[in-house]
Amino acid sequence: MVDYHLHTSRCGHAQGNPAAYLAVAVEKGLSEIGFADHFPLELLGFTPQEPVTMQAAELDAYVNEIKQLQKQADIAVKLAVEVDYFPGKESRTKDVLSTYEFDYIIGSVHYLDDWDFTHPALQKRFDEVNIDEIYQQYFTLIQQLALSGIFDVVGHLDVIKKFSYFPRHDWSFLVEETCRILKKADICVEVNTSGWRAPVKEVYPGVFFLSKCQEMNIPVTLGSDAHRPQEVASGFQWAKLILSKLGFKEIATFSARKRTMRPLL
Template identity: 35%
Template sequence: MPADYHTHTPLCMHAEGEPEQFIDAAIAAGVTEYGIADHAPTGLEVFDDWRMLYSQLPDYFAWVERAKAHAGDRLPIRVGMECDWLPGCEEWIEQLRGSYAWDYLIGSVHYINDGAAWDFDNPKWVGSKWAESDVEDVWVRYWQAYIAMADSGLFDIFGHPDLIKKFGHRPEGDLRRFYEPAVDAIATSGAVIELNTAGWHKPCAEQYPHSDFLELARDGGIDLVISSDAHHPSEVARDFERAKEVARAAGYQETVLLHQGKRRYEEL
């Protein structure tokens, strides 16, 4: 089973489970490697209520060590963080990268700027801000942010590339007009994308990203990982067999293994 590199810990305040439970689930699923990549702090101050604080980094490292101790020689454990792309975050991301010997950093867009930082994938906005927004405009701003993130060169993996569709909001027409510039930027960056299975359990009822995006990424020579985005042990490697079929249909024959920024490949 492919490695699962995008999983969380209770430090993000919206996940639950002990490290031993996550490791047992990963071993039972038969994943090649298990990666821990919780929501990174965005600075020294409180930013929102769904990520760890900077002061909790020692707790994160302790959680990782418990996971490694429980895994022993049964399963390789990789360590990363999921970092939010926000205006002016570059210096902070560089500081985070230097704080630990990460195997990878995941870059994700959970916020877009509409005069203020809007966490568009937060369910609290479904009946309010989303209902008042022009979907075309929101998508334009989301993909502009995603391209800027790719252009930064700061990340090893790009998370859930079309998260903007989470609640089922899509503009009219051929959406490849959004995908193609993003794929070009990602290909230029040399980073990896993830096929994130969590989307099958959200209102959009579809993996992130759409199969059209995956096909463009494959044609662009972009490497792939498959991720569960697990927030509970029961979600580790969830739907990976289905994801493998989607990846193969898009033309992928292998996924990537990451260790200290170096890549190896395993067949799907």
């Protein structure tokens, strides 16, 4: 089992240093972990209203700390980042990421224009918008993210549902259209168990989405999105059960941006 989505206290809204996350991973019997802390938004040319990522000045220390941990750890430790996708900022994003040797890069959408729709303090805005349009806007960004070729993994694919706002109309066409594009882009989908800890209480992506991924043979990997050490591998027994019931036989692992499929044990 791998947990490919761990944060650290460097992003400012998580607790614990990498060694503390590693200790829990070892205790829980994981074979591999990956740190994917929030890449500094300022380096992407975006100024958030509230700081939610590492500061640019922290990035080198983060990279060095994970590299140091790799040498001491008894299990494989991967160096990654979770990077926001902003349309129009693709070449800048590519450039700034190319300076580092990451094992994989998770691409995520947390912003619609300048609204961090995943932030609990900004949740009220869902009451003021047209949810059908918001879903359309969100999945258009996800499709652009996939086709940009910048990222190896798409993070929490349907996090737009975080606060349990769902379209009034059937949105399965959006799921199917998105899956076709993910397949074309050859990008991996993260099964992110933090959805079970969010108000929606559903895995990201949901079971229907995952069944479409399975049908289309889109690779998946596993991440807890832990923001505290005790959240490492949280919900993984359920995730594994769902994946095997849906017929998934393998999960994706990464080294130096190269994907390898491993049996789902």
